[in-house]
Amino acid sequence: MKEVNGEKSGDTTTEERIKQVARSIFYQKGYAATRTRDIAVEANINLALLNYYYRSKEKLFHIIMVETVYEFIEQMGVIMNEEKTSLEKKVEMMASTYIDFVIKEPHVPIFILSELRNDASKLLDKLPVKELFVNSVFYRQYNEYVSEGKIAQPNSFHFFMNLMSLIVFPFVTSPILKSIGGESDDQFIQLMMERKRMIPLWISAMMKI
Amino acid sequence: MKEVNGEKSGDTTTEERIKQVARSIFYQKGYAATRTRDIAVEANINLALLNYYYRSKEKLFHIIMVETVYEFIEQMGVIMNEEKTSLEKKVEMMASTYIDFVIKEPHVPIFILSELRNDASKLLDKLPVKELFVNSVFYRQYNEYVSEGKIAQPNSFHFFMNLMSLIVFPFVTSPILKSIGGESDDQFIQLMMERKRMIPLWISAMMKI
DNA sequence: GTCTATAGGGGGATAGAC
């Protein structure tokens, strides 16, 4: 039956297909609102098979959550640790890379934020996120700029928070914007492309304050 | 029994107390993860009474949702339609007012965003949000500044989005920050107070770009 | 208005056949 049904199974295994479908539904509705039955139907399998491969809804969810967060952090780590690029260039790359990523996966930010709204430590304590940041080239370069007087704000918290805010926040509000402004997906993407170009300029202007 | 138990009922009615408790739990866990039993226990009433007053979980939720969104918008409307204050002053007041508000109700932004992530129009089509913005003094002043060359960016979308991003985003990431950075509530509030002062300056610097 | 008791259904998980 697996080979017969070629509509969207492609060449992936059943195990992988279940996870992909589950990821998509979890992203859209969150853990609590997702029913394992929906995953099974969408993946063209029976409910029992989901438990055969992943033991439980919670275990399946946990795998997806870890993968998602890890992917998010990993991209950042690569950019932030380039020795050869300047701080300005890193800002540019982060804006560009993340905007592209979230255009492809628009549900990821609100998914992560809503699932971690209470018990973020349960997941994040196992990942060395703080070390990644504090030991990064990005962080070192920031502090160098502060010493050299190129950046007015000594606290890197605000700098990093501003950067992430300008990149990510529009995406978590996009359902609201589409409802209020009546913007189409294309128009929204157009605006985000403008932001790719603008964010580095804005950040640069804010540095002086 | 109502009068006897004075621990937290105060002087509100049972109906009101149920709603307040429900609001608190919905804010923290979202609609799907909230159980009416939890609300009943927390409000010191029986489950049947919740349905007696509010008919169903969904109706109760809807009332709270509308009230929450309305409150959020209402504050903005007042500030944005002051005839006497400048655009700069409005930015200052929005930063100050919203940061104060979200410090008091830290769960509201992520609550709204996560509940509206799929079907925002169901709720927002009934509220004249777009009209409120386009007909506002804020919007008029923005366009005047553009005409006068005081603002480089003609599209008010980016201006408003940047403002809201800088104000709200730190709060939706705060559970993650606390987990990663190990910051206490007090330290976080301290940072947000700094932002009250900085955001108008940052926005002002961005205007020139 | 407030309670107890229970109906009714849905959802996660498993047993066991193939």
Next chain:
DNA sequence: GTCTATCCCCCTATAGAC
């Protein structure tokens, strides 16, 4: 590996006593 059938708990909602 994959399916059907089913268990059983938990959750929402209601009936009916006080």
